Amino acid sequence: MHRRDIHVYSEIGKLKTVLLHRPGEEIENLTPEYLERLLFDDIPFLKIARKEHDNFAKVLQDNGVEVLYLEKLAAEAVTNETVKEEFLSEVIDECNIKDEKNINILKEYFKSFPTKAMIDKIMAGVRKKDIGIKEKYEEYPFVMDPMPNLYFTRDPFACIGHGISLNSMRTNTRKRETIFGKYIFKYHPEFKDSDIPIWYDRSSKYNIEGGDELVLSKEVLAIGHSQRTDKEAVIDMAKRIFEEEQSFKTVLIFDIPKSRAFMHLDTVFTMIDYDKFTVHPGIEGDLKVTALTYDEHKKQLIIKEEEGGLEKILSEHLNKDITLIRCGGGDNIIAGREQWNDGSNTLAIAPSKVITYERNYVTNEILDKYNITVLEIASSELSRGRGGPRCMSMPLFREDL
The missing domain is CATH 3.75.10.10 (L-arginine/glycine Amidinotransferase; Chain A)
Known part of the structure; x- marks a missing residue:
């Protein structure tokens, strides 16, 4: 490179x-x-x-x-496990998610994807139902907002x-x-x-x-x-x-x-x-x-x-x-x-x-x-x-x- x-x-x-x-x-x-x-x-x-x-x-x-594409460069930047951990912590923190249990669930959820798909998912946003939380019609559906x-x-x-x-x-x-x-x-x-x-x-x-x-x-x-x-x-x-x-x-x-x-x-x-x-x-x-x-x-x-x-x-x-x-x-x-x-x-x-x-x-x-x-x-x-x-x-x- x-x-x-x-x-x-x-x-x-x-x-x-x-x-x-x-x-x-x-x-x-x-x-x-x-x-x-x-x-x-x-x-x-x-x-x-x-x-x-x-x-x-x-x-x-x-x-x-x-x-060059943002999503591709971002994926290539966070391939190292330590960097990925730091990156996920920062993204989740920026979403104002304070509940330790939800933080861990989200991290595991993101790590279940290959890196490029993980970046796409962070950009797309995460719905409650994606991480096993029941969505009520009248409630806000996102744990992490789409971008x-x-x-x-x-x-x-x-x-x-x-x-x-x-x-x-x-x-x-x-x-x-x-x-x-x-x-x-x-x-x-x-x-x-x-x-x-x-x-x-x-x-x-x-x-x-x-x-x-x-x-x-x-x-x-x-x-x-x-x-x-x-x-x-x-x-x-x-x-x-x-x-x-x-x-x-x-x-x-x-x-x-x-x-x-x-x-x-x-x-x-x-x-x-x-x-x-x-x-x-x-x-x-x-x-x-x-x-x-x-x-x-x-x-x-x-x-x-x-x-x-x-x-x-x-x-x-x-x-x-x-x-x-x-x-x-x-x-x-x-x-x-x-x-x-x-x-x-x-x-x-x-x-x-x-x-x-x-x-x-x-x-x-x-x-x-x-x-x-x-x-x-x-x-x-x-x-x-x-x-x-x-x-x-x-x-x-x-x-x-």
Whole structure:
């Protein structure tokens, strides 16, 4: 096995390696009464969602991208019995299961599976009846919740430069998702000796999620202060990055509305070329941005508040004239509809070459007019999870621009 490094210094450099999660049985464990608890609005049809996801992976592979799967890497990371024991204890503890008897039953249950099937089962969730407890119709059926948000691999950790932020997720439902990343980077034979720095840790008290973390250039990061990310977390992480990662000079904290429609920064804008971004019209007014830089001599952060439109702020910090391409052409109805299906959530696989959902055809036609190569994928079921191609992918390696 060769040693793998993390290398992400832009949003648009040619994508070489990406991490995905193929939707699994966790999707089948969604029911209407527990949708809110599990952060879903609808129930995707797994068979079609998988077909669409396999097609997404194929489009990536056909364009020279190596596709790795979260579930496979996690299984390869916990093959050692001691590590498996540690992993299971942490997963069960994170579910807040305190009864010693149930803890032991669950551990034995998981150990009865081959490792890959065990990982799939942890992701899918465990029902009471799976471990011999009678299920009453009116009671909550799960001992361990399903993890249906896992196919959005963007959020639990983020690759920044040559390191990762192992994220502290906002909601209980998603907190466990970061355990897989923790064990992959700590124990997987291809990652454990790579000296990958961790810019932020999942045990930290403030929250940050990957959808809010954008690497705009070798020198500039943009991070959303959103419904899911605390400003304090960004400040902590920025300090660490400035102290250890030579290339980044500025971290821009974008203050965005704290609502589900603007869940993460990448649901309102994504970078698609050196000087072009897709943008949700709802973020076009005056923005409050906090620019963090670092004084090498005094070893301290410099915090500066800025205000202005997105175009002005991005143009200043990236030293070039920036063009914003509006989702749905700025038409309220079209933008609202296509935004609901992540019209601004594009995944650049190279400068001016992006993957989008085919259903956002108005935005896609506009991108085409700006000479952006658009690779469309079907998403009737995938889009029910309210995340686009960027949400569903975690780049591990991009070529430098």
